[in-house]
Amino acid sequence: MKRAIWLASVSLLAQPGADPVSLQKERGMGKQLAAEVRKRSQPFDEPQVAGYVERTGRALLAALPNPRLEYQFEVISSDSGSEPFALPGGFVFVPARAFLVARDESEFAGLLAHAIGHAELRHGAQVGSRGQLPLVFTGGPNGRHAETQNPQLALPLGMLASQRTFELEADRFAVELAARAGYDPAGLQRYIARVQVDDPKFSALPERDLRLVRMREVLESQPRASAVSRSGEEFEEIREIVRRVIGR
Secondary structure, three states: OOOOOOOOOOOHHHOOOOOOOOHHHHHHHHHHHHHHHHHHOEEOOOHHHHHHHHHHHHHHHHOOOOOOOOOEEEEEEOOOOOOOEEEOOOEEEEEOOHHHHOOOHHHHHHHHHHHHHHHHOOHHHHHHHOOOOOOOOOOOOOOOOOOOOOHHHOOOHHHHHHHHHHHHHHHHHHHHHHHHHOOOOOHHHHHHHHHOOOOOOOOOOOOHHHHHHHHHHHHHHOOOOOOOOOOOHHHHHHHHHHHHHHOO
16 A cells, blocks of 8 residues: 655654754743743642653653753643643653543553654744744643633634644654554554544644544554563552542
């Protein structure tokens, strides 16, 4: 079967992100935005949870051929979001509720890889370099797949087209990265199929079915790396800690 045109012969993991601003300026942009995120949220003070996120993030980064950014992972308490998101420069925030919306370790790793993809492909820097507020840097500081599908977050049509392209690129990046890191690369696909709601006209997300088709093409077009032996028990332990702390 002929591959779809969007599937380039070279993995996205090996392709450098666009270079709209210097890495130093991008880091400064992300630092300012990270300060704003911290003002609007609280740290999630559970060392086991933070340790798990750090190890998962580092396992994914270790599978990157040539990471361009210095990554920093932080777990936050947030009532308005449930999905990991990345700011320009490698600042990655993980709402504790991500452990409740993801059903297993591979879904969680897929979500985290998706956020890393936005950062590594420098999507936020591209938006910021145009003088626009990079709300779209991450796939959603508020968990856009399920919770931000509302008119008040509608973007200009020009930005919608760019953001949808960014999302498809981050999806592909996440599937490839999860596979290389030894996670089930279909984790993100399962999550999107279950969680993304019907797509309104002005959503910044591509249509759900299109995303699923594109991810399936990636899954079918590359050999899977040998899966790392994982029991999943630690993920379940972390879920219980989060559920106990936030009262769900």
